[in-house]
Amino acid sequence: MITDMKLISEKLPDLFADSVDIEDKIEKSEYFMEGIRHLIEICGDHPDREGLEETPYRVLKAFLEYTEGYKENPAEHLEKTFHVQHKELVLVKDIEFYSMCEHHFAPFFGVAHVGYLPGTKITGLSKIGRMVEGYAKRFQVQERLTNEIADAIEGVLEPQGTMVVVEAKHMCMCGRGIKKSSSSTTTTAVRGVYEERSDTRMEFLSLINR
Numbered sequence: 330m331i332t333d334m335k336l337i338s339e340k341l342p343d344l345f346a347d348s349v350d351i352e353d354k355i356e357k358s359e360y361f362m363e364g365i366r367h368l369i370e371i372c373g374d375h376p377d378r379e380g381l382e383e384t385p386y387r388v389l390k391a392f393l394e395y396t397e398g399y400k401e402n403p404a405e406h407l408e409k410t411f412h413v414q415h416k417e418l419v420l421v422k423d424i425e426f427y428s429m430c431e432h433h434f435a436p437f438f439g440v441a442h443v444g445y446l447p448g449t450k451i452t453g454l455s456k457i458g459r460m461v462e463g464y465a466k467r468f469q470v471q472e473r474l475t476n477e478i479a480d481a482i483e484g485v486l487e488p489q490g491t492m493v494v495v496e497a498k499h500m501c502m503c504g505r506g507i508k509k510s511s512s513s514t515t516t517t518a519v520r521g522v523y524e525e526r527s528d529t530r531m532e533f534l535s536l537i538n539r
Contacts, residue, residue, distance in 0.1 A: 337355055340386045340390070341358065341386065341389060341390055341393065344358060344393070358389060361385075361389055362385035362386065362388075362389060363385075365384065365385040365388050365389075366385055369381055369384065392429075394466075395427075395428075395429045395436075395466060396429070396466060396467055396468065397466045398462070398463045398464060398465065398466035398467040399466075399467055401463050402463075403459070403460045403461075403462075403464045403477075403481060404460060404481035404484060404485055406452075406456040406457075406459040406460040406463065407452045407456050407457070407460055407481060407482065407485040407486060408452075408485055409452060409453060409456060410450040410451065410452050410485075411450070411451050411452070411453075412449060412450060413447075415447055416447060416489075417446070418444055418445075418529075418532065418533065418536075419444060419445055419446075419447060419451060420442065420443070420444035420533065420536055420537070421442070421443050421444070421454055421457045421458065422440075422443075422444075422536070422537050423440045423442065424441045424442070424443065424457070424458050424461050425438075425439075425440055426438065426439065426440070426441055426461055426462060426465035426474075426497075427465065427466075428465040428466065428467070428469045428471075428474060428497075429467070429468055429469060430468075430469065430470065430499060430500075430501050431468035431469060431470060432501065433501040433505070434468075435499070435500040435501040435504070435505070436500050437469075437471065437497045437498065437499040437501070438497060438498060439495065439496045439497030439498060439513070440495075440496055440497075441461050441474075441475075441478060441493065441494070441495045441496075442493065442494040442495075442496075442533075442537045443457050443461065443478060443482065443491075443492075443493050444491070444492050444493075444533050444536075445482050445486060445488040445490065445491045445492070446488050446489040446490045446491075446521070446522060446523075446529070447486070447488050448486070448489055449487070450486050450487065450488075451486070452485070452486060457482075460478065460481055461478055464477045464478060464481070471495055471497055471499075471514055471516050472516050474495060474516075475493050475494075475495045475516040475517065475518045476493075476518045478493045478518070479491050479493045479519070479520055480520075482520075483520050488521065489521050489522050490519070490520055490521030490523040490524070491518075491519070491520040491521060491523065492517070492518070492519050492520070492523040492529075492530065492533045493517065493518045493519075494515065494516070494517050494533075494534075494537060495515070495516050495517075496513055496514070496515050497513065497514055498512070498514075499512075499514060502514075
């Protein structure tokens with residue numbers, strides 16, 4: 330295994346984004362990459378053949394990108410607020426996301442629809458997308474992702490109500506196991522008036538299904 334810190338820093342610059350525990354990060358990176366080499370062997374191939382020799386670096390680099398959400402508090406994106414007299418639904422639909430299933434480390438991806446009935450504050454529409462991405466770029470399950478998005482809206486914007494619908498395809502179900510490639514999963518989270526009033530829920534659902 331290569332232990333040249335300079336070489337590792339060139340290949341994996343995200344490890345050096347800060348100066349905290351660099352030696353520990355390098356040591357754990359080496360263990361991880363050695364584990365990928367063993368995995369390649371277990372699966373029946375040769376980690377030193379052309380095409381695979383750089384794979385341990387590529388896999389670690391990819392996982393650092395998949396989990397960028399741990400570097401931030403995604404709810405903070407919503408803290409840039411405006412006081413606008415708008416009391417009707419604000420809906421941002423079809424927010425694309427890509428996440429990583431924590432059970433199999435297989436990707437799941439889809440769209441989130443996020444809506445809220447403002448109290449006294451609204452936020453920039455792009456901030457909602459950034460918040461969704463921050464929670465998605467972690468090891469996740471869809472149910473938690475859905476609730477984290479709703480809780481962030483509730484906690485920062487203090488709306489009258491919040492509703493979130495997430496639709497996703499899971500490769501741990503579509504590409505392995507029962508291999509149902511056409512299956513998708515829908516999860517919802519409701520807060521405030523959306524818990525109490527079916528008419529507000531129906532309005533939300535009719536708009537996202539247009």
